Amino acid sequence: MTGLGRRALLRGAGGLGLSLLTAPALAACGSADATLVESGRVGVSLWTHDPGYIKTFETAVKDPALMRGSHFDYHIRATSSAPSDVVTRMIAQAVADGNTPDLAGIVVDQFPRVMGSSIAENLFVDLTETVRPSGDDLLKLAPYVVDGIPYGLDSDNSITVLYYRQDVFDKYRVPEDIETWEELAAIGERLYSRHRISLGMVATGDNGSIVNGFLQLLLQRGGGLFDATGELVLDSPEAVEVLEFMSHGVRTGVLLALPDPYGSACAAALKSGRLAATAMPNWYNAYGLQANVPDQKGRWRMRTLPRFAGGGHLASTLGGTAFTVLKGKPHTDAALELLRRVYLSREGQILRYRSGGFLPTLKPLYRDPELLGVKDAFLDGQQVFDVYGQAAADLPLFYQAPGMQILSDVLGGPVLDALKGRTSAAAAIKAGLDAYRQQVKR
The missing domain is CATH 3.40.190.10 (Periplasmic binding protein-like II)
Incomplete structure (x- = not known):
């Protein structure tokens, strides 16, 4: 033309x-x-x-x-x-x-x-x-x-790791080498009930933030939204398991519900010490932690994510x-x-x-020796590529499809309903799938 x-x-x-x-x-x-x-x-x-x-x-x-x-x-x-x-x-x-x-x-x-x-x-x-x-x-x-x-x-x-306040973990005797999310959640429930401190967060604001938080853990668990051919694969036991884990975490205080991981509410939670750990990608160090709590330099560390007991990966991405x-x-x-x-x-x-x-x-x-020697001043001189190297070796693949934005738009509401206890995880996944299929007519 x-x-x-x-x-x-x-x-x-x-x-x-x-x-x-x-x-x-x-x-x-x-x-x-x-x-x-x-x-x-x-x-x-x-x-x-x-x-x-x-x-x-x-x-x-x-x-x-x-x-x-x-x-x-x-x-x-x-x-x-x-x-x-x-x-x-x-x-x-x-x-x-x-x-x-x-x-x-x-x-x-x-x-x-x-x-x-x-x-x-x-x-x-x-x-x-x-x-x-x-x-x-x-x-x-x-x-x-x-x-x-x-x-x-x-x-x-964009490797997702677990950032955590080492001083808080030391004070309340939270092990830094916890193997699974389930073990961390059990310890986190006691920590929240006694001290009102959470060990993670979920987003409850816009659809993008809500679905991204869910997707990050879903990929780690071995699930996904689409496969390599663009076919929808959200209808899975892994999706229900992850959303149940997140919903239970919100109910018990292990996971703190915030509008998003970047705004004033999150900054306040970090500054007050109510949020003492979070699973976020490498870039959150600069854009989330250092931007909001520069005075906490030297108190934070990072490690690979705890695994899910049911399987999946050591890492995720967002x-x-x-x-x-x-x-x-x-x-x-x-x-x-x-x-x-x-x-x-x-x-x-x-x-x-x-x-x-x-x-x-x-x-x-x-x-590479040049990167293995890198030390992060905010993380008290931690050699971060020791962690990144382990994570990169077990990073899940993330596939997209033309309907990705539609799915995010229609899935955000049902996921939020599950996080707030208004519906079950299984019902939320089904509602999102039904709305998506009506939109794309596939």
């Missing part, structure tokens, strides 16, 4: 709305031809929601060792927008033959918006050959695979941002090379960790 044809289609759509038009328009139009730039000074256009990624890429292109041998002299032209706006503007610009980015950072919960109607296929470079040399060493690829083809590389392994390369643009080859250098090389992955704290997505890096 020509640019004129696209614009005519847009004009003809009138009041139908862009959301009804973009997917089929992209599938029909494909990518415009472009003369590739093969060397020289290149201004790579980068769209992202997080200044940390901008800093990382700007640092990377100035690193002589990382850029050695490149035919390109890079500089970054960055645009920062909200996560949803990155995707909305990118699709709108593509449909209108407008100014799309060369590199787009897509937050994991926004990626399902490009998984249907051939949107990813028409917008992004197929990364199959790019990732092939990494083989099974590359982690966190699954959420960005569409019909067997990878389109994005995650910026952070969050992430994948970078995609837009196809058919003058700087497509340059952007692809830059992504490969920064995201798929040892030097690039270490630079990303040093620059923004982003955990490596290549397995061998968890045994």
